[in-house]
Amino acid sequence: MEPTLAVSSKALRRQEVEEGQSKILFGFWIYIMTDCVLFASLFATYAVLHNNTFGGPSGAQLFSLPYVLAETMLLLTSSFSCGLATIALQNKSKAKVIGYFFLTFLLGLGFLALELREFRHLVLIHDSWTRSGFLSSYFTLVGTHGLHITIGLIWMAVMMIRVLKGGLGTYNVRRLKMLAIFWHFLDVIWIFIFTIVYLLGALRV
């Protein structure tokens, strides 16, 4: 007798679904890895151009470290609360999932607001991306990260509504897992922006 017959068709179906889900999660992981390569090319551009200030201000003159530390803390805490949401997801507690993702959303929004305020300030004092090679590469690198954050926030808002309406079904759970990976990844990228652009910039490397 074929051994597969021992398993009910319902259990088999569940296995198929789970296998499909883990394949999708793996595909998403590959996307994250290619996004890392995208950021690496922007980091390389920045590293090459960061001294080409064309008579304009350098990073050490422009950036305020306490301000950037506040941004970093907001993003780091949001990554942590996203982790708490993942734990709640595992425990299938809908209220906690929404609560922690809402906290993550607020912290992420705070980060984005600080970043946009900094960009606005730079543009207003005429140190926008047109000023020098250094500022072009700075705006491209940090702006691309900010764009990812914006997309993450929109995704998070959509997912909170979906969970409110549809609960924690297989598909919502999978999407939330992908969102959590995405959000942690953005925090990892920020470590390097914080270190290479801001800390090493202040040291005038």
Place this chain on the structure above:
Amino acid sequence: MNRDAQPLVIKHDETKLKLSSYIIGFGLSLLLTLSAYLLVTHHGASRNVLVGIVAFLALCQFITQTYFFLHLGTESKPRWKIGIFFFMLGVVLILVVGSLWIMYNLNYRVSIPQELKYVKSQDDL
């Protein structure tokens, strides 16, 4: 018996996540971020040493977050996730180091004629 005919047992791609993993990761990240920040703002060492330390702290935090937040390295046997992660690291290294190397070299070569001009002007004196 044919092993392929056995019903597939799909293991979850992650083991049960623990709260402690996130708390440790968060604590370590805070510690590493703050120490790098304080070292730079208080000029804790000479500049070159400081650059080395800050870069090292960033690397530590990178490993901390990929392990405790992204749970890399905790998956079971066919370890595709970490495999592609190391492939990505290879590509990134070639990209970044290669770019810097080429641009440095270009800078060096382009600046030669000017140096020669300088040497010539010194000879004329």
